[in-house]
Amino acid sequence: xxxxxxxxxxxxxxxxxxxxxxxxxxxxxxxxxxxxxxxxxxxxxxxxxxxxxxxxxxxxxxxxxxxxxxxxxxxxxxxxxxxxxxxxxxxxxxxxxxxxxxxxxxxxxxxxxxxxxxxxxxxxxxxxxxxxxxxxxxxxxxxxxxxxxxxxxxxxxxxxxxxxxxxxxxxxxxxxxxxxxxxxxxxxxxxxxxxxxxxxxxxxxxxxxxxxxxxxxxxxxxxxxxxxxxxxxxxxxxxxxxxxxxxxxxxxxxxxxxxxxxxxxxxxxxxxxxxxxxxxxxxxxxxxxxxxxxxxxxxxxxxxxxxxxxxxxxxxxxxxxxxxxxxxxxxxxxxxxxxxxxxxxxxxxxxxxxxxxxxxxxx
Numbered sequence: 001x002x003x004x005x006x007x008x009x010x011x012x013x014x015x016x017x018x019x020x021x022x023x024x025x026x027x028x029x030x031x032x033x034x035x036x037x038x039x040x041x042x043x044x045x046x047x048x049x050x051x052x053x054x055x056x057x058x059x060x061x062x063x064x065x066x067x068x069x070x071x072x073x074x075x076x077x078x079x080x081x082x083x084x085x086x087x088x089x090x091x092x093x094x095x096x097x098x099x100x101x102x103x104x105x106x107x108x109x110x111x112x113x114x115x116x117x118x119x120x121x122x123x124x125x126x127x128x129x130x131x132x133x134x135x136x137x138x139x140x141x142x143x144x145x146x147x148x149x150x151x152x153x154x155x156x157x158x159x160x161x162x163x164x165x166x167x168x169x170x171x172x173x174x175x176x177x178x179x180x181x182x183x184x185x186x187x188x189x190x191x192x193x194x195x196x197x198x199x200x201x202x203x204x205x206x207x208x209x210x211x212x213x214x215x216x217x218x219x220x221x222x223x224x225x226x227x228x229x230x231x232x233x234x235x236x237x238x239x240x241x242x243x244x245x246x247x248x249x250x251x252x253x254x255x256x257x258x259x260x261x262x263x264x265x266x267x268x269x270x271x272x273x274x275x276x277x278x279x280x281x282x283x284x285x286x287x288x289x290x291x292x293x294x295x296x297x298x299x300x301x302x303x304x305x306x307x308x309x310x311x312x313x314x315x316x317x318x319x320x321x322x323x324x325x326x327x328x329x330x331x332x333x334x335x336x337x338x339x340x341x342x343x344x345x346x347x348x349x350x351x352x353x354x355x356x357x358x359x360x361x362x363x
Contacts, residue, residue, distance in 0.1 A: 004089065005102040011080065012103055016072035023064045023071075028053060044136050052136075055129040058122045059250075065114055066287040067318045073103065073295035074313060081300050096361060100296050107292040114285035119254035126250045146246055152268045153235050155182045161196065166243050169198040174207065176233065180215075188215040191233070198239040199232075207231040236266075249277070257281075272339060276332050279343025280325065286347050287321065293354035297361040321350060 032053070039049055077099075080086050089099060144166035151159045153176075162173025174196045178189040195208035210231040213223040241263050244256065252260055261274045294317065324346040332342030 011076040015076045019068035019071040052132045055125045058125040069288045070291040074299045077299035107289045111285045111288045123253045171196045204234050275339035276342045279340050283344045290350045
């Protein structure tokens with residue numbers, strides 16, 4: 001790495017840290033002012049408010065990092081251009097592409113960190129933030145129980161549960177139906193029980209006051225009836241799966257989201273919206289690379305307008321990108337496009353624009 005590379009990176013990283021700090025402070029101040037009446041109404045202690053915003057900060061950084069990257073690229077490269085340093089670099093034989101190289105590598109590293117940060121660190125912070133909301137702000141207080149649960153435990157087994165309490169790991173009003181074939185379904189077994197209890201040691205379910213009907217292996221369509229005071233059943237559905245259904249998607253890391261979507265799919269639910277959101281979250285960190293490719297050719301041209309045009313450009317590009325993301329998702333929900341394509345569509349559009357912008361510039 002040359003001295004010029006280190007100089008460019010130092011200029012960029014210094015501006016990036018300042019941009020993230022400034023944007024986060026503005027966001028926090030606005031949010032505090034909006035939420036102040038709720039804190040006062042609930043008489044929330046100042047230490048709890050402080051803890052709430054500490055755990056809220058990763059979510060803010062997650063959203064603002066691409067905007068900060070854009071501003072840092074525009075400001076740092078724009079400063080070099082306005083001070084004629086880029087002209088001097090070009091006179092020394094450095095092309096625009098060579099100028100972009102160190103920032104492109106840095107943006108790839110930041111993207112990798114951003115992907116891990118979004119997928120695993122932010123959900124953990126969101127869990128703690130939402131816990132404070134439920135406990136101290138009385139938002140969505142009951143997250144440990146579920147009512148009217150309908151799930152497909154396997155391709156040949158359906159489960160209906162009227163109520164389940166996550167604290168006691170028990171439920172009531174349980175029905176389990178098993179079928180002979182996926183293509184020509186005919187019920188072959190049904191179990192109805194008053195209660196169901198999760199055995200954490202054996203990892204099985206224990207039914208209370210169960211009534212079982214089993215179809216005879218003949219053509220008479222007669223059932224054999226049996227009743228049980230206690231009956232053990234082994235299902236693919238576990239206690240943790242039911243509790244996962246009660247969590248907000250923002251609390252789930254990427255691995256847990258995949259399991260959550262799989263569980264919804266097993267239940268016969270339409271998972272298209274969840275898949276689009278899932279792939280969009282993977283695509284979002286790559287905006288850090290795209291904004292670098294977009295910003296450097298623009299900022300490398302010397303302008304008389306100073307910082308005003310840089311700030312305006314950053315805001316416009318950020319707004320258009322976020323608008324394209326939301327519009328693309330809404331279109332994808334209604335159209336039969338591949339969820340992966342829908343999730344990555346804004347990035348594809350903007351990277352094409354970025355390369356067109358690079359190729360039209362004089363290097």
